Amino acid sequence: MIALSTRILEVTKELPEGAPIAAKALLHLGKRAAVDQALSRLAERGKLLRARRGVYLRPVESRFGVRAPSVEKVVEETKARSGETIVSSGAAAANHLGLTTQVPVRQVYLTSGPSRELHLGKQVVQLKHAPLWQLxxxxxxxxxxxxxxxxxxxxxxxxxxxxxxxKLTPTEVRELKSAASSLPTWLARPVSELHV
Incomplete structure (x- = not known):
């Protein structure tokens, strides 16, 4: 009989980089307590990364060694599996648009789901719940x-x-103006006054 931890590793090898692994998705392999214990042991041995309580990630193996999955892949997989809206933070957006030279030190994303942290090796990614207008x-x-x-x-x-x-195209200005009704008043007024 194949050990539960070996069967779990076989299943996780089929998953794309950054895909979350939860005990509930592995209940076809064994009882909940046994699956939880096997996941915990795999994390202790470095075969899986514990992203947060009850959620694990498969490390990426390459010719250069083992590394945590990329932040972008984890965010994309989380979006796809949870159905949440997840976007870069306002600080990252301001930097990308050239409105600030400050480069965010921490990886922060805004989400329609609950706030939480994901641990990708030594890197911590924060998912912060945000109001719908920011998403x-x-x-x-x-x-x-x-x-x-x-x-x-x-x-x-x-x-x-x-x-x-x-720096925006006329189409982008129209998109921004179309969102004015969902924005707070202090932002809706200047946005609605933009000229295409």
Whole structure:
């Protein structure tokens, strides 16, 4: 009879990089307590990474050694499996748009789901619950503008919006204006005044 930990490793080898592994998904292999214990032992031996309580990740093996899965892959897999909206933080968006030279030290993402931390080896990724208006236009550049302005706050948002709007295409400006009704008043007013 094949050991439970060996069977778990065989199943996880089929998963893409960054895919979360939870005991509930492995109950076809054994009883819950046995699966939990096997996952814990695999993590202790370095065969799996414990991302957070009850969630594990398979490390990536390459010719250079073993590493944690990439943050981007973990975020994409989490999005796909949970159905949550997950986007980069306002600080990362502001940096990407050139509104600040500060480079975020911590990996922070905004999510429609609960706040939590994922441990990818020595790196910690924070998923912070955010209001829906900050998640609007999730995979669009106009949405990145919304998150950057939310991070900058009411005092500097209007000036930053004037600066960044010059870099947007007419389509992106229209997308941003279409989201104005879902934004707080301090942001909706300057956004609705933009000219295409």
């Amino acid at each position: 609007t236009l999730a995979n669009r550049r106009a949405g990145e503008v919304v998150r950057a302005l939310a991070w900058l706050g009411p005092k500097t948002a209007e000036r930053a919006l004037r600066s960044v709007s010059q």
